[in-house]
Amino acid sequence: MSEYGLIGKPxxxxxxxxxxxxxxxxxxELMPLDEEDLDYFxxxxxxxxxxxxxxxxxxxxxxxxxxxxxxxxxxxxxxIVNRDGKLxxxxxxxxxxxxxxxxxxxxxxxxxxLVLGNGGAAAAIKAVCRNHNAKQILCVSRHPKDDxxxxxxxxTSHCDANIIINTxxxxxxxxxxxxxxxxxxxxxxxxxxxxxxxxxxxxxxxQAREKGLLYATGMEMLIVQAIRAKxxxxxxxxxxxxxxxxxxxxxxxxxxLVFIGMPSCGKSTIGKKVAQLSQKKFIDLDDEIxxxxxxxxxxxxxxxxxxxxxxxxxxxxxxxxxxxxLVIACGGGIIKNKINIDMLRLNGILIFLDRDLNLLESxxxxxxxxxxxxxxxxxxxxxxxxxxxxxxxQIVNNTxxxxxxxxxxQKVKDHIQDLICTGGKTI
Ligand SMILES: Nc1ncnc2c1ncn2[C@@H]1O[C@H](COP(=O)(O)OP(=O)(O)O)[C@@H](O)[C@H]1O
Ligand SMILES: O=C(O)C1=C[C@@H](OP(=O)(O)O)[C@@H](O)[C@H](O)C1
Ligand SMILES: [Mg+2]
Numbered sequence: 085m086s087e088y089g090l091i092g093k094p095x096x097x098x099x100x101x102x103x104x105x106x107x108x109x110x111x112x113e114l115m116p117l118d119e120e121d122l123d124y125f126x127x128x129x130x131x132x133x134x135x136x137x138x139x140x141x142x143x144x145x146x147x148x149x150x151x152x153x154x155x156x157x158x159x160x161x162x163x164i165v166n167r168d169g170k171l172x173x174x175x176x177x178x179x180x181x182x183x184x185x186x187x188x189x190x191x192x193x194x195x196x197x198l199v200l201g202n203g204g205a206a207a208a209i210k211a212v213c214r215n216h217n218a219k220q221i222l223c224v225s226r227h228p229k230d231d232x233x234x235x236x237x238x239x240t241s242h243c244d245a246n247i248i249i250n251t252x253x254x255x256x257x258x259x260x261x262x263x264x265x266x267x268x269x270x271x272x273x274x275x276x277x278x279x280x281x282x283x284x285x286x287x288x289x290x291q292a293r294e295k296g297l298l299y300a301t302g303m304e305m306l307i308v309q310a311i312r313a314k315x316x317x318x319x320x321x322x323x324x325x326x327x328x329x330x331x332x333x334x335x336x337x338x339x340x341l342v343f344i345g346m347p348s349c350g351k352s353t354i355g356k357k358v359a360q361l362s363q364k365k366f367i368d369l370d371d372e373i374x375x376x377x378x379x380x381x382x383x384x385x386x387x388x389x390x391x392x393x394x395x396x397x398x399x400x401x402x403x404x405x406x407x408x409x410l411v412i413a414c415g416g417g418i419i420k421n422k423i424n425i426d427m428l429r430l431n432g433i434l435i436f437l438d439r440d441l442n443l444l445e446s447x448x449x450x451x452x453x454x455x456x457x458x459x460x461x462x463x464x465x466x467x468x469x470x471x472x473x474x475x476x477x478q479i480v481n482n483t484x485x486x487x488x489x490x491x492x493x494q495k496v497k498d499h500i501q502d503l504i505c506t507g508g509k510t511i
Pocket of ligand 3: 351352353368370413414415
């Protein structure tokens with residue numbers, strides 16, 4: 085039996101082991117536990133500290149000798165410490181969300197807050213909002229019970245909400261193209277927070293980003309709740325720079341690096357090198373399209389035309405974008421459908437490789453749209469505004485391939501660092 089770990093069911097998608105083992109010297113195990121084994125586990129007390137997740141955050145309470153005030157008010161415990169045979173319970177989801185609010189300067193005082201979802205996380209978040217003196221807190225559920233309201237009621241009476249917080253699984257992997265509400269219906273909304281961390285930036289947060297609203301994504305809350313749990317386990321404190329470092333490491337590890345740019349600008353070649361250097365898996369969307377169609381790209385264009393090619397491109401982009409820790413080389417025309425960009429942004433940073441027009445290839449039979457110098461030139465001028473608008477990072481690729489690959493990684497690191505430092509916006 086490990087001294088530290090996580091109990092719950094299921095646990096296969098949990099990041100807790102990765103985070104705790106970055107944080108402390110102890111080993112931390114995921115311990116999937118069936119209902120019938122919970123009683124024995126908590127009576128044996130064969131652990132120093134555990135985290136508790138769905139579905140046991142309430143069930144564990146009767147076993148505790150001491151329960152912290154916030155956890156009591158929330159009615160849920162996610163951290164249990166065994167001190168000399170006595171069990172102490174805390175709720176560090178509260179701390180994680182409280183950190184998010186303060187770190188991003190989200191104005192809660194006197195604001196009308198909508199909390200989407202009515203599960204365990206919602207209870208902790210409502211407590212934080214109450215303590216930050218929200219004017220009104222409305223919990224929204226697809227199956228409203230207790231004091232929750234329905235989505236229909238939101239749309240008839242509460243479109244004047246100022247802050248929207250998603251605690252529901254809508255938008256979570258694998259349903260990454262869903263969002264619980266459309267922000268266009270909430271003209272007074274100032275900030276959006278999402279507790280979902282897979283994808284890194286949910287569709288809801290992406291919409292907030294595009295509207296220029298304050299937004300924050302779930303990875304930070306996840307990390308801080310783990311850090312506060314570790315502090316209870318070891319009775320220590322954690323410097324801000326450690327919090328930032330773990331967030332940086334996790335974002336570097338999980339984020340997809342997505343190369344866009346003109347045909348033959350170097351996306352596939354540099355993408356492969358960057359994947360090796362960053363220990364990420366490399367995916368070429370053009371290869372995926374060929375596998376999907378069981379034809380080469382020139383064959384698809386010749387037999388079915390560009391429209392069919394673009395449909396295949398979008399289908400493959402949706403599938404690949406749901407995964408993390410990839411380097412993705414796109415085809416040059418990926419920017420022709422905004423939906424592709426929306427999908428790639430959920431887990432990715434978009435890097436525009438800008439190669440001089442006179443260095444781009446034409447008359448290449450493998451690139452049906454680059455049939456002549458004139459065709460390439462027209463395409464370059466037409467597409468340039470989109471490459472610029474959709475990319476997070478721009479890199480001129482006119483020099484040595486290895487150097488450009490290293491520059492790409494450095495620029496990604498700088499970009500992630502900037503996102504963490506600004507505090508106002510997170511991917
Ligand atoms: N910086 C560079 N130096 C030398 N050759 C390059 C450079 N960037 C790209 N190339 C070459 O250009 C060609 C097209 O590159 P590729 O990676 O297939 O482009 P894309 O995937 O963007 O269409 C390849 O032969 C590649 O080696
Ligand atoms: O620019 C385009 O519209 C295309 C670029 C190609 O990929 P590369 O950019 O890797 O050549 C390939 O997806 C297809 O021929 C269409
Ligand atoms: Mg390519």
